[in-house]
Amino acid sequence: MKPDAPYAIMGILNVTPDSFSDGGTYEESGAAVTQAARMAAEGASIVDVGGESTRPGAGPVPAEAELRRVLPVVDGIGALGLDVQISVDTMKLEVAEAAVAAGATYVNDVTAFRHDPEMASLVADRGLDCCLMHMLGEPRTMQDEPRYDDVVDDVRAFLEERLAAAVAAGVPEERVQLDPGIGFGKTVEHNLELLRRLGELQAIGRPLVIGTSRKTFLGRITGREVAERVHATVATSVLAYERGARVFRVHDVAPTADALAVTAATLAGRWSPTTPRTSRTTT
Numbered sequence: 001m002k003p004d005a006p007y008a009i010m011g012i013l014n015v016t017p018d019s020f021s022d023g024g025t026y027e028e029s030g031a032a033v034t035q036a037a038r039m040a041a042e043g044a045s046i047v048d049v050g051g052e053s054t055r056p057g058a059g060p061v062p063a064e065a066e067l068r069r070v071l072p073v074v075d076g077i078g079a080l081g082l083d084v085q086i087s088v089d090t091m092k093l094e095v096a097e098a099a100v101a102a103g104a105t106y107v108n109d110v111t112a113f114r115h116d117p118e119m120a121s122l123v124a125d126r127g128l129d130c131c132l133m134h135m136l137g138e139p140r141t142m143q144d145e146p147r148y149d150d151v152v153d154d155v156r157a158f159l160e161e162r163l164a165a166a167v168a169a170g171v172p173e174e175r176v177q178l179d180p181g182i183g184f185g186k187t188v189e190h191n192l193e194l195l196r197r198l199g200e201l202q203a204i205g206r207p208l209v210i211g212t213s214r215k216t217f218l219g220r221i222t223g224r225e226v227a228e229r230v231h232a233t234v235a236t237s238v239l240a241y242e243r244g245a246r247v248f249r250v251h252d253v254a255p256t257a258d259a260l261a262v263t264a265a266t267l268a269g270r271w272s273p274t275t276p277r278t279s280r281t282t283t
Helices: 029-042 063-080 093-102 118-126 151-168 188-196 198-202 216-222 230-242 253-268
Strands: 008-014 046-050 085-089 106-109 129-133 176-179 247-250
Touching (some): 085 129, 151 176, 151 198, 188 216, 230 253
Parallel strands (some): 008 046, 008 247, 129 176
């Protein structure tokens, strides 16, 4: 996230055959790189490349397969010279190391460095940015009757502990962003409570990453199929921004960019042409 920007949009680029929303769409590396360029033009400042689905019920993918999916895309984005930060969405140290060598400067770890604690050392040693996310259990089991004493209190305690662990491992606090893990081991009610009380998580003091894009809870509320959940995603992004979130991980960059530009200008009471969007009208 650029220091002078009011927020950042992280474009989701799943190069998998089985992700819940866009599985198979960008499995071919050329199509994935083209999509990265499109997201950059629409306002994404981060492109998050993932080669392993973390949808509910998903099983693990061997590191070799994940590397075959991710590396050509990271290389291709770098070759275009896009003004975006390349993120690798992985829990595997081997994949992160290779992606960083290819040009990634951000590690998005859904296990918050619990799967491989050495991930923290990589982030610290290479001066990377990172996102630490809350997830109950693992993708294969996370939606099996998730329960909390108080979902916001429990998620906050987890994120505070993982932040402290990362800092203890040498990661500068200013390099860490935190994700409450909407949809990762949460019921509809849990997700809504997290969104409603985001201010309590924002109080931790690190930028909050919100990933509601096209998720199941939005479908349950609206009755819409996956591809029809853009408007609901935009609504949650606006609400999350108002409550303190600053990084928005989405499939649909353009509508999110428009909505956040208007929201940020309204809340600030002013507008500047230097917004995260790179293509717009001037009237």
